Amino acid sequence: MVDIIEDELFSSSVIKDIRVLDFDYIPNTLLHRDSQLQMLAQLFKPLLANIAQNAVIHGPVGTGKTVMAKTFCQKLVSAARAKGTIIEYVHINCRKRSTDAMALLGILNHFDSRFPDRGFSVQEMLEVLRKQLQRRNAQLLVVFDEADALLTKNRSDLIYDLTRFSDETSQERTPVSLLLISQKPVLSMMDEASLSTFKRSNVVNLGKYNRGELYDIIQQRVELAFTPGIVQEDSIDLIADIAEEWGDARFAIELLWKAGVSADSRHEKQVVPEYVRAAKAETYSVVTETKLRNLERHQLLTLKAIAKRLQNDGTAYVNTGEVEKTYALVCEEYDETPRAHTMFWHYLKDIESAGFITLKMSGKGHLGTTQLISLPDIPAEIVQHKVQELL
Ligand SMILES: Nc1ncnc2c1ncn2[C@@H]1O[C@H](COP(=O)(O)OP(=O)(O)OP(=O)(O)O)[C@@H](O)[C@H]1O
Ligand SMILES: [Mg+2]
Numbered sequence: 001m002v003d004i005i006e007d008e009l010f011s012s013s014v015i016k017d018i019r020v021l022d023f024d025y026i027p028n029t030l031l032h033r034d035s036q037l038q039m040l041a042q043l044f045k046p047l048l049a050n051i052a053q054n055a056v057i058h059g060p061v062g063t064g065k066t067v068m069a070k071t072f073c074q075k076l077v078s079a080a081r082a083k084g085t086i087i088e089y090v091h092i093n094c095r096k097r098s099t100d101a102m103a104l105l106g107i108l109n110h111f112d113s114r115f116p117d118r119g120f121s122v123q124e125m126l127e128v129l130r131k132q133l134q135r136r137n138a139q140l141l142v143v144f145d146e147a148d149a150l151l152t153k154n155r156s157d158l159i160y161d162l163t164r165f166s167d168e169t170s171q172e173r174t175p176v177s178l179l180l181i182s183q184k185p186v187l188s189m190m191d192e193a194s195l196s197t198f199k200r201s202n203v204v205n206l207g208k209y210n211r212g213e214l215y216d217i218i219q220q221r222v223e224l225a226f227t228p229g230i231v232q233e234d235s236i237d238l239i240a241d242i243a244e245e246w247g248d249a250r251f252a253i254e255l256l257w258k259a260g261v262s263a264d265s266r267h268e269k270q271v272v273p274e275y276v277r278a279a280k281a282e283t284y285s286v287v288t289e290t291k292l293r294n295l296e297r298h299q300l301l302t303l304k305a306i307a308k309r310l311q312n313d314g315t316a317y318v319n320t321g322e323v324e325k326t327y328a329l330v331c332e333e334y335d336e337t338p339r340a341h342t343m344f345w346h347y348l349k350d351i352e353s354a355g356f357i358t359l360k361m362s363g364k365g366h367l368g369t370t371q372l373i374s375l376p377d378i379p380a381e382i383v384q385h386k387v388q389e390l391l
Pocket of ligand 1 (some may be wrong): 022029030067068220
């Protein structure tokens, strides 16, 4: 058994440097974000003259908000340091630290990793922060990533407190600047008092990546993570095609990574398009899994009936009358009383809107109002298997 484990652990991989495919990895060059980086530099330029600034980054999932903020802030810190200005930069994930106290503790941990995680009020912690900054003669730049989590949990006073912090400390030259990141429009979630220091114009918007941009981002990771020639160009094209629908760079990188893993598990030395397809199917199965868990028992029984029919009949479509009969049989199998026709109809509609099946009119006339059901994305066998597990 030890051999199996060790063989696997030390087996060769098409992936030369797995860290490059990690979501936290920061590439040296960010692609297609020049104008937004330039805008950030413009907005935060006053920090070099010890004047605090606040800004917001908006954009949908996987558009590079986090990686852009990190890249920018690190460059800003080192550029400022070269000119003798000390900026302490702290990146707080508000999904993980969703209360004022937790977020503030995260900031204090930047200065003192042993700062006790209980026993201090927010006001006391703010005082500690002030002393830390004074001692270092430093300004503070806090990034509140996924800031909506902080704002929905507790109408955050922390954001207000930190923006006022600058007013009181300006003579001591320890201003505090904030950069909020969110998929949602955070400015509309703020109260008037906090809002007043966030100029409406200080918003950097990131749009979804288009196909060409996704191609370049994947190409960059391929060059960093794989030996030349391992990932076929067709595979990169296919990843860009698939990810284009979402415009999400994280999804694209995940496909690349999983395609590499798929090649490894088949002991192949090249990442061909088939492995990209396998990676896509696997990613979908995670999505399917979560969607299935959200279905209720009778919706699951209905779905099982559909899958069973389609598998047994070997057809692409099955009509609702047949499925209803099978549904009754499946109910019996699981000791459930079949629900009335109208309820059954609702179940069909529910699993249609959950995205498992499509319904269309039979079009043949002789079947009356009968509709045809199909299961376009997932093999019937897999559906049966998964549903069985949940029942
Ligand atoms: N322009 C880019 N160049 C290179 N890599 C990028 C670029 N944009 C995003 N990435 C990579 O894509 C992945 C997702 O980016 P990131 O985590 O910054 O997205 P996000 O907008 O913060 O998403 P979320 O809203 O889910 O937090 C990361 O691995 C990141 O390094
Ligand atoms: Mg992010």
